[in-house]
Amino acid sequence: MKAAPTLSPAFLQPAGGKLPEPLLTLRQQRGKALVDMPLPTRKTENWKYSSRHLKLTEELANSLPSGRKAGPGLALDHPHILIHNGVVVPEASDFPELDGIEISSFADLDDDTAGQLAERLDNTLDNQAIQMARLNAARFEDGLYIRLKPGAVLEEPLYVIIETDAGASGSAYPRLYVDVGANSQMTLVEEYISSGDDAALVDSVTEFSLGEGANLTSIRLSLEGDSVQHIGATGARLLGHARLDSHTVGFGGPLRRHDLQVRLEQPGAECRLNGVAVSQGKQHYDNHTTIEHVAPHCNSEETYRNIAADESHIVFNGRIHIHEDAQKSAADMNNKNLLLTTGAEIDAKPELEIYADDVTCAHGATIGQLDDRSLFYLVSRGISRQHANTLLTMAFINELVEQIPVEAVRQTTQARLNQFIEQAFEEA
Amino acid sequence: MLSIRNLHAAVEGEEILKGINLDIQPGEVHAIMGPNGSGKSTLSQVLAGNETFEVTSGEVLLDGKNLLELETEERALAGIFLAFQYPVEIPGVSNLQFLRTAVNAHRAHQGKEELSAVDFMKLAKDITQRVDLDASFLKRGVNEGFSGGEKKRNEILQALLLEPRLAILDETDSGLDIDALKTVAQGVNELRSEDRAILMITHYQRLLDHIVPDKVHVLAGGRIVKSGDSELAKELEEHGYAGLGVSDDEEATAN
Ligand SMILES: Nc1ncnc2c1ncn2[C@@H]1O[C@H](COP(=O)(O)OP(=O)(O)O)[C@@H](O)[C@H]1O
Ligand SMILES: [Mg+2]
Numbered sequence: 292m293k294a295a296p297t298l299s300p301a302f303l304q305p306a307g308g309k310l311p312e313p314l315l316t317l318r319q320q321r322g323k324a325l326v327d328m329p330l331p332t333r334k335t336e337n338w339k340y341s342s343r344h345l346k347l348t349e350e351l352a353n354s355l356p357s358g359r360k361a362g363p364g365l366a367l368d369h370p371h372i373l374i375h376n377g378v379v380v381p382e383a384s385d386f387p388e389l390d391g392i393e394i395s396s397f398a399d400l401d402d403d404t405a406g407q408l409a410e411r412l413d414n415t416l417d418n419q420a421i422q423m424a425r426l427n428a429a430r431f432e433d434g435l436y437i438r439l440k441p442g443a444v445l446e447e448p449l450y451v452i453i454e455t456d457a458g459a460s461g462s463a464y465p466r467l468y469v470d471v472g473a474n475s476q477m478t479l480v481e482e483y484i485s486s487g488d489d490a491a492l493v494d495s496v497t498e499f500s501l502g503e504g505a506n507l508t509s510i511r512l513s514l515e516g517d518s519v520q521h522i523g524a525t526g527a528r529l530l531g532h533a534r535l536d537s538h539t540v541g542f543g544g545p546l547r548r549h550d551l552q553v554r555l556e557q558p559g560a561e562c563r564l565n566g567v568a569v570s571q572g573k574q575h576y577d578n579h580t581t582i583e584h585v586a587p588h589c590n591s592e593e594t595y596r597n598i599a600a601d602e603s604h605i606v607f608n609g610r611i612h613i614h615e616d617a618q619k620s621a622a623d624m625n626n627k628n629l630l631l632t633t634g635a636e637i638d639a640k641p642e643l644e645i646y647a648d649d650v651t652c653a654h655g656a657t658i659g660q661l662d663d664r665s666l667f668y669l670v671s672r673g674i675s676r677q678h679a680n681t682l683l684t685m686a687f688i689n690e691l692v693e694q695i696p697v698e699a700v701r702q703t704t705q706a707r708l709n710q711f712i713e714q715a716f717e718e719a
Numbered sequence: 720m721l722s723i724r725n726l727h728a729a730v731e732g733e734e735i736l737k738g739i740n741l742d743i744q745p746g747e748v749h750a751i752m753g754p755n756g757s758g759k760s761t762l763s764q765v766l767a768g769n770e771t772f773e774v775t776s777g778e779v780l781l782d783g784k785n786l787l788e789l790e791t792e793e794r795a796l797a798g799i800f801l802a803f804q805y806p807v808e809i810p811g812v813s814n815l816q817f818l819r820t821a822v823n824a825h826r827a828h829q830g831k832e833e834l835s836a837v838d839f840m841k842l843a844k845d846i847t848q849r850v851d852l853d854a855s856f857l858k859r860g861v862n863e864g865f866s867g868g869e870k871k872r873n874e875i876l877q878a879l880l881l882e883p884r885l886a887i888l889d890e891t892d893s894g895l896d897i898d899a900l901k902t903v904a905q906g907v908n909e910l911r912s913e914d915r916a917i918l919m920i921t922h923y924q925r926l927l928d929h930i931v932p933d934k935v936h937v938l939a940g941g942r943i944v945k946s947g948d949s950e951l952a953k954e955l956e957e958h959g960y961a962g963l964g965v966s967d968d969e970e971a972t973a974n
Binding site for chain 2 (some may be wrong): 337463662664665667668669670671672673674675676678683685686687689690
C-alpha cells in the first residue's frame with residue numbers, strides 16, 4: 292500500500308513575526324505536532340470531494356512578505372482594519388476609538404493578555420476535523436484580537452479586510468479572535484480579498500467566543516482572485532442566550548474551503564447561519580458546517596444556497612449534532628442548489644446525529660435547474676432569455692442576500708453576484 | 720391580423736390539435752369554448768411559443784409574419800400576449816421588477832427610451848388600481864402567494880401594461896368570484912381597441928355576459944367543430960356541448 296502523503300517539511304519552517312512569548316511558545320508546540328501530518332485525501336471523509344484541489348506545493352510554503360503600508364484601496368468610510376498577508380497593518384487601519392471595545396494586533400499584546408489568549412486559541416474548533424487550522428496554529432505571524440466588553444453595544448459594523456498579496460508565491464495565515472462579552476452586541480465584516488496573480492495559499496482561522504446574552508452578527512465575504520487557494524475555519528462558542536447571525540458569501544476559486552463550527556453550549560443559545568456560494572469555470576467551493584447542540588433549549592437555523600455554472604463544483608456538508616442532554620433543541624437546516632449547466636456538479640449532504648429524544652429537527656437538500664415554467668412565463672412577456680435566466684438565478688439567492696443587515700455590504704454583494712450571474716449566461 | 724391554417728400540434732407524440740383554422744381581424748373579440756381537455760390551453764400555449772408542444776404541421780401568421788418561426792420572446796415583442804390559465808409563481812423576483820423589465824423590453828424593441836424606476840412606479844400604481852389590486856402587490860414576488868383571483872388580475876394588469884396586438888386570455892374567468900369576474904371583465908373591455916384583437920378562451924358562458932364577442936368557436940377534440948356569433952354561446956349555455964354532439968371531457972364526434 293502506498294504511504295499516505297504527508298505535509299511537506301517545507302511548511303514546517305520556523306515562522307516569522309513579532310509575537311509575545313506565550314504565543315511564540317504555543318506556535319512552536321503546534322508546529323512540533325505537525326511533523327508528518329497526513330494530508331487529506333479522497334479517503335478523508337471531510338475532504339472527499341476537495342482533496343484533489345488542495346495543492347500544497349513547496350512553492351507555497353514560504354510566508355508571503357507582510358507589512359505593506361498602503362491600504363487595499365477600498366474606499367471604505369467605515370472603521371476598518373487591514374490584515375495584510377496575515378499581519379495587522381496599523382498604518383493602513385483605522386482603529387476606532389470606541390467605548391467598550393479593545394482592538395489589538397497579537398504582536399502588541401502584553402505577555403499576560405497573550406498568555407490568556409494562548410490558552411484559549413483554537414478552543415472553538417474541533418481540531419480533528421480541521422486539519423488546516425492546525426497548520427495555521429503552527430504558522431501564524433500575527434493576528435487580530437477584538438474584545439467587546441460586557442454590555443457594550445457597537446452600533447457601526449467593524450470591517451476587517453484580510454488581503455492576500457500574491458505578488459509572489461507563498462502562503463499567509465491570518466487569524467482573528469473575537470471575544471464578545473456578556474450582553475454586548477456587534478457586527479463584524481470579514482472581507483477576504485487578494486491582489487497579484489501568483490499562486491498563493493490563505494489558511495485562515497477566525498474564532499468567536501460569545502458570553503451570556505451576547506449578540507454577534509458575522510458577515511464573511513470570500514472574494515479572492517483565481518490564483519488563491521483559501522482554506523478557512525470559523526469557530527464559535529455560545530454561552531446562555533447568546534446569538535450568532537452568520538452570513539457568508541463566497542465566490543469560487545481554484546479551491547475555496549470554509550469550515551464553520553458552532554457550539555451552542557448553554558441553554559437559550561441560538562444561531563442562524565446563512566450561506567451563499569457561487570462558482571464558474573473550473574472553480575471549486577466547499578462549505579462544511581457543524582452545529583453542536585450541546586445544551587438543552589437551543590435553536591439553530593441554517594440556510595445555504597449554491598449556484599454552480601460551467602464545469603465548476605460546489606460541495607455542501609451540513610452537520611447537526613444534538614447531544615444527549617440537549618433536550619428541547621430546535622434545528623432547521625435547508626440547502627438548495629442550482630446547476631446552471633449539465634457540466635457543473637454539486638454535492639450536498641446534510642448529516643444529522645441526534646442523541647436526545649425530545650427535539651424538533653427538520654432538514655432538506657435539493658439540487659435542481661432553473662424552472663422551465665418560470666422561464667417560459669418571463670420570456671412570454673418579451674424578456675430576453677438571457678435576462679430571464681439572470682432574474683431567476685438571482686431570485687434563487689436574493690432571499691439570503693437581502694438578509695445581510697449592513698446596507699453597504701448587501702449592495703456590493705448584490706452587484707458582485709449580479710455580475711457573476713450575467714457572466715454565467717453570456718452567450719459564448 | 721391572426722391567421723391560423725390547419726394547425727396540428729402534439730405533446731409527447733400524442734396529437735392534441737388536429738387541424739385548427741381560425742382568422743381574427745383587428746378590433747375583434749373571439750371566444751373559444753369547449754369541454755375540458757379539448758385542447759384550448761394547448762392552442763394558446765402553442766401560439767405563445769411553448770416548446771413543450773410540437774407543431775407537426777400548419778401555419779400561423781401574425782400581421783403576415785410567420786409566427787411559428789419566432790422565439791417566444793420575439794412573439795411577445797411582435798404583440799402576442801398570453802394570460803396564463805395557471806400563472807407561475809416566481810419568488811425572489813419582485814412583481815415590480817418583472818413588470819418593469821417586461822415593459823422596458825417592449826419599449827427598447829419599439830425604439831423608445833426605457834422608463835425610469837420612478838416613472839414606471841407611477842404607471843404601475845395607476846394600472847394596479849384599474850384591476851383593483853393594492854399597490855403592495857408590486858412589492859411581492861411574481862404571483863407569490865396570490866389567490867387565484869389576484870393572479871388573474873395580475874395577468875390582466877400585464878396585458879394593460881404591454882398593450883399587445885393580440886391578447887389571448889386562457890380561462891381568465893375561471894375560479895373568480897362575482898366581484899373579481901366584474902373587475903376582470905372591465906379590464907378586458909378596457910383592452911378592447913380598434914387595432915387589437917382578443918382571443919378569450921373560456922369554459923363557461925359567464926364572462927360572455929360581460930363581454931360580447933364578435934365570434935364564438937367551439938373547440939372539441941382538437942378541432943373547431945362549430946363557429947358562430949354570440950348567439951352560439953347562449954345556445955351552448957342552454958343545451959350544453961351535447962347539443963352539438965360533443966360530450967364534455969370526450970373527443971368530438973361531430974366534424
Ligand atoms: N404538458 C402536457 N403533457 C402531456 N399532455 C398534455 C400536456 N398538456 C396538455 N396535455 C393533454 O392535452 C389535452 C388537451 O389539454 P388542454 O389543452 O390543457 O385542454 P383544455 O385547456 O381545453 O382543458 C389533454 O388531454 C391533456 O391531458
Ligand atoms: Mg385549459
